[in-house]
Amino acid sequence: MYDAAIIGAGVSGVATAWQLSHYELRVALLEQCADVGFGVSKANSGIIHAGFHHPAGSLKAKLEIRGNLMFEKLQYELGFPFRRDGILVVAFSPEEMATVQKLYAQGVANGLRNLEMCGRERLLQLEPKLNHEVVGGFFAPGGGTIEPYRYVFSMVESARKNGLELYCGFKVEHGAFDGKHWTLAAANGKTIQARYVVNAAGLFADEVSRNCGAEDFKITPRKGEEYLLDRESPARPRRVIFPVPTKTSKGVLVIPTAEGTTMIGPTAESTDDKGDVSTSADRMKQIVAQVRQMVDGISARDIITSFAGLRPALETEDFYIELSKKAPNFVQVAGIQSPGLTAAPAIGEYVKDLLRNAGLRLVEKNGDHTLPRRHEIRHETPESLAALHQDDPRWTHVVCRCENISEAEIIEAVRHGHTTLDGIKFYTRAGMGRCQGGFCSARIMMIVSRETGIPMERLTKKGGASHLLAGKLGSMEVK
Amino acid sequence: MINLQTCDVAVIGAGAAGLAAGAECAARGLSTVIIDREPLAGGILRQCIHNGFGVQYFKEELTGPEYAVRITEAALAAGAELKLDATVSEIKRLPDGAFELLILSAKDGVSRLTARAVLLAMGCRERNRGNIATPGTRPAGVFTAGAAQRLLNMEGMLPGTSAVIVGSGDIGLIMARRLTWCGIPVKAVVEIMPEPSGLPRNVVQCLHDFDIPLYLEHAVTNIFGRERVEGVEAAPLKNGVPQPDQAFRIDCDTVLFSVGLLPENELSCKLGVEINPATGGAIVDETLQTGVPGVFAGGNVLHVHDLADFASAEGKRAANGIVRYLNGGQKPSGCRVTAGANLKYAVPNSFSPGTKTEFSFRPLIACDRAVLEAEQNGSVIWRKDLKFIRPAEMLNIELEAGAGELLFNLRSKE
Numbered sequence: 001m002y003d004a005a006i007i008g009a010g011v012s013g014v015a016t017a018w019q020l021s022h023y024e025l026r027v028a029l030l031e032q033c034a035d036v037g038f039g040v041s042k043a044n045s046g047i048i049h050a051g052f053h054h055p056a057g058s059l060k061a062k063l064e065i066r067g068n069l070m071f072e073k074l075q076y077e078l079g080f081p082f083r084r085d086g087i088l089v090v091a092f093s094p095e096e097m098a099t100v101q102k103l104y105a106q107g108v109a110n111g112l113r114n115l116e117m118c119g120r121e122r123l124l125q126l127e128p129k130l131n132h133e134v135v136g137g138f139f140a141p142g143g144g145t146i147e148p149y150r151y152v153f154s155m156v157e158s159a160r161k162n163g164l165e166l167y168c169g170f171k172v173e174h175g176a177f178d179g180k181h182w183t184l185a186a187a188n189g190k191t192i193q194a195r196y197v198v199n200a201a202g203l204f205a206d207e208v209s210r211n212c213g214a215e216d217f218k219i220t221p222r223k224g225e226e227y228l229l230d231r232e233s234p235a236r237p238r239r240v241i242f243p244v245p246t247k248t249s250k251g252v253l254v255i256p257t258a259e260g261t262t263m264i265g266p267t268a269e270s271t272d273d274k275g276d277v278s279t280s281a282d283r284m285k286q287i288v289a290q291v292r293q294m295v296d297g298i299s300a301r302d303i304i305t306s307f308a309g310l311r312p313a314l315e316t317e318d319f320y321i322e323l324s325k326k327a328p329n330f331v332q333v334a335g336i337q338s339p340g341l342t343a344a345p346a347i348g349e350y351v352k353d354l355l356r357n358a359g360l361r362l363v364e365k366n367g368d369h370t371l372p373r374r375h376e377i378r379h380e381t382p383e384s385l386a387a388l389h390q391d392d393p394r395w396t397h398v399v400c401r402c403e404n405i406s407e408a409e410i411i412e413a414v415r416h417g418h419t420t421l422d423g424i425k426f427y428t429r430a431g432m433g434r435c436q437g438g439f440c441s442a443r444i445m446m447i448v449s450r451e452t453g454i455p456m457e458r459l460t461k462k463g464g465a466s467h468l469l470a471g472k473l474g475s476m477e478v479k
Numbered sequence: 480m481i482n483l484q485t486c487d488v489a490v491i492g493a494g495a496a497g498l499a500a501g502a503e504c505a506a507r508g509l510s511t512v513i514i515d516r517e518p519l520a521g522g523i524l525r526q527c528i529h530n531g532f533g534v535q536y537f538k539e540e541l542t543g544p545e546y547a548v549r550i551t552e553a554a555l556a557a558g559a560e561l562k563l564d565a566t567v568s569e570i571k572r573l574p575d576g577a578f579e580l581l582i583l584s585a586k587d588g589v590s591r592l593t594a595r596a597v598l599l600a601m602g603c604r605e606r607n608r609g610n611i612a613t614p615g616t617r618p619a620g621v622f623t624a625g626a627a628q629r630l631l632n633m634e635g636m637l638p639g640t641s642a643v644i645v646g647s648g649d650i651g652l653i654m655a656r657r658l659t660w661c662g663i664p665v666k667a668v669v670e671i672m673p674e675p676s677g678l679p680r681n682v683v684q685c686l687h688d689f690d691i692p693l694y695l696e697h698a699v700t701n702i703f704g705r706e707r708v709e710g711v712e713a714a715p716l717k718n719g720v721p722q723p724d725q726a727f728r729i730d731c732d733t734v735l736f737s738v739g740l741l742p743e744n745e746l747s748c749k750l751g752v753e754i755n756p757a758t759g760g761a762i763v764d765e766t767l768q769t770g771v772p773g774v775f776a777g778g779n780v781l782h783v784h785d786l787a788d789f790a791s792a793e794g795k796r797a798a799n800g801i802v803r804y805l806n807g808g809q810k811p812s813g814c815r816v817t818a819g820a821n822l823k824y825a826v827p828n829s830f831s832p833g834t835k836t837e838f839s840f841r842p843l844i845a846c847d848r849a850v851l852e853a854e855q856n857g858s859v860i861w862r863k864d865l866k867f868i869r870p871a872e873m874l875n876i877e878l879e880a881g882a883g884e885l886l887f888n889l890r891s892k893e
Contacts, residue, residue, distance in 0.1 A: 227612075228609075232748070275705055277616065277617070278614065278615050278616045278701075279612075279614050279615065280614045281612070281614045281700070284612050284614070300612070303609060303610070303612055304607075304609045304610065305608075305609035306609065306612060307617060377583075382481055382581055382589050382591070383481065383589075385583065385588070385589045386480055386481050386588050386589040389585075389588035389589060390588075393585040393586070393588070394585055396583040396584055396585055396587075396588050396589060397564065397583075397584065397585035398516065398566035398568065398583055401516065401566065404568065406583075407585070421619075434604075435604045435605070435607065436607045436608070436609050437626075438604060438605050438607055438623045438625065438626045439604065439626070441622075441626060442626065442629050442630050442633075442634060446634065456634070456636055457636070460619065460706075461618070461619035461706075462619075462706070464706045465706040465707055466618060466619040466706040466707055467619060467707060468619050468620075469630065469636045469637060469638060469639075470637040470638065470639045470640050470663075470732075470733075471636075471637050472635055472636060472637065473631065473635040473636065473637055473661065474635075475637070
């Protein structure tokens, strides 16, 4: 029997689990995918928003601003890549400038004290890569970038160190409350019992809610395509660059990622397919054209890969985080689209408070939530690499040449439970560089197979039926 | 502890070019260290288990691994030192003009190698799906042709059960035949250009002989499948634009990309070597010295060759350049070389008057009869009739010219 079961190991479920791991509780985290953060949380812009995009009084604005302030402490404890280099919102016409002024005023109304209105000269000083036709804009120094999967992985790692129990491949199909506790049943026949349930199922929060007899609402996926540029792209800006927003999105951005690459995107397009993360030629052209208006040095030739993510949008456009009015001891955490990544640490706190109000007893635990510093050879000096080699020679065996990742880092990923090629990529960056795994995928597969005992032909890209290979040579009949 | 070592020549990459160069440098009495990331020397030759190698360089037809062993043994016999399973992670030029390489390996840990000259012989990487931004989903089952070749020929693993190959580069063509032999039907090879980009002999021996359909002037416009590839959509191109009304689906669980090679010049850029956008490789003089004194380049890292033999020959020429440089030879005061009509590039980018120089070109046209002309000071000083010109086949000539800029033009005689 668990005190709480959290459905969905995306950023909001994980942040909730991390909060709860600070108390004397038995908590289960249930994830339908093969690894944590494999849904909405892995495929987004990785922005830490500054707090000016949403109106005062909205739950989004409140949790975004609170969440934003928590990142230095989180990074100190968990060590994920995070940079607070600031956000620029830029206008290229007097009409756009009017929107910029409204956004600035909204930020001020939200309590931001450090926003800076900028003329053209000041903007170009802050960001020399900007198109010189820029008219004006503002600077939000509190904004930044993060590696979203690393952030999710590290919260899970810290929470598991403090007792969290993680179940991957657990797709909740049905939930029932018998007056005392919930029984959650998975597609694979497994069941889990818990006194409280948190529905943080992302794109599937509406289905989970319905299957648990809670509120009826609809999540409409809104697709965003993103394109990643080569590390050496001369167009990499110093700060995140936003255009003026549209009604349904914050617009197409130029993002200097926390790990030194450049990303452009996302689009915003509603779809009714929760599994459709395909990209399209038209959207790519559209994105490149739009970002080139802001940073003219961007070239489609520098694209090394693309992906799409789905925002779990609600009709209200605000977060929906409250105790269910229909189902007892059931907290809804739905509609967590942008600025969900920023707000997540505050969402975790908020959900914890809702659970306490609903009667969950919280007794602080004397745990250690800090993760040991991870070694990444790309950040080590030759001297420290030599010392690492003394401990384990695999620290100086380079597996991924583009991003400079060692065999020891791959093994650490495996030991932390990441056994799919995508999971290892997100944990280590191996395969994320310019050759996109052309050279290292085979080596990584062999390491994973050796470390886990999983035969090569059973290894997957991202769980399920995403097998990487068909079998051994000689195992197939020649027709 | 950081190991320290000094040598005359550091060769980065133990493939067809690096091994040939290392053998030559060592044979000429230079202390030579050849560094490679792989546990075995030979580079991509190791996974090319087909024949057709060595006819030019060894005057004998060999398989890739045979060629690799032969050229590795030659380098070792000449006295070159091989550092395998070792990665050059940093390289810089020291104030005295020598070079310092930081090398990581599981065996030796961290080493600093100081060398008087460096040969860049890192070869190429494959362009991939991301580089050509092929739309669609991102399932398992998408490989570059070379990555699939490695899995199959070195690890003994089958990449899938039915395949479509995007692009008609040589590795893709070779893999079409290899997959067929393994019982994996190849449903189509899809090429955007009107001509195959691989060698004609590979088109015949790898596609025609197995009745594998080749769709020229077609593009793969979508990839389907959420977990594993389920198929692709292909469409004919009209003026380079896919025609959606004529698009068709091909079911398969594997997609291989063979859409060109990119010289791996990340280390060259760390040294400040200037890159020629036409080749993706360094700008070099006729001794194959780059703009940075003491840094030479040869093989696929300089420009993409169609035969390993040519890469080896070029590596050997770079070795000659290194010997000359280390013996105090002055940097040649070169005259410029320009690729003119119907030529994608010319290598080298400069030459010395009165010196016999080998030039390599990549044609932009396909025709059966053509003439290559060298023009200097407004008049044609040399010409050569050529047969069967294809973009897939490199042109190599030898020429001695006087002072003045040299302009090469290729003209069709059809």
